[in-house]
Amino acid sequence: MGHPKRAITRDIRTRRPKRATRGAEDEAAVGWPEETVRVADVMTRPVTTFRAEMTVGAAIEAMRARKIRHAPVLDAKGALVGIVSDGDLREAILDPAVLDGLEDLRKALRVRTLKEVATWGPITVKPSTAIRQAALLMRENRIGALPVVEQGRIVGMVTGADILGTLIRLIDEGVISKPGRWGGED
Secondary structure, X not given: OOOOOOOOOXXXXXXXXXXXXXXXXXXXXXXXXXHOOEHHHHOEOOOOOEEOOOEHHHXXXXXHHHOOOEEEEEOOOOOEEEEEEHHHHXXXXXXHHHHHHOOOHHHHHHHOEHHHHOEEOOOOEOOOOEHHHHHHHHHXXXXXXXXXXXXXXXXXXXXXXXXXXXXXXXXXXXXXXXXXXOOOOO
């Protein structure tokens, strides 16, 4: 049995598109700025860092005073070893096992250190990382901040708020909202 006739004839398959293709410059102007916006452009500097020996109470006070939700944790040599978030600290003081063993919440805040509550081996990015890649890392790993490391030293922090601020700026500048960007007509 033979194949049925094709409905699309050769002249239809090879005709020119109705719209002229965009030139490289036009495509760059309309395209997502993932190659132009880097972590270095949006990261927060300078970075508030904590030592691993710092108490939970001192970390809570410092984060509240500086209005931050994440801070890198450094060892005695100044190398990044972890990250602590407000959620980590909340969990540390509300942990039933800790509260049962200690009569007093104030005592818990003075006794526990960041060594016990920080997330060790944090995911990091470089200043040259594309902002889109940083956002994907944060979403895939369900984290709210990434330390920015260059040559083994912390040079900044990029948070979800930094990325949202960048998105808002790009929308305001019209980079994302250009006609035809998301499949609409030019």
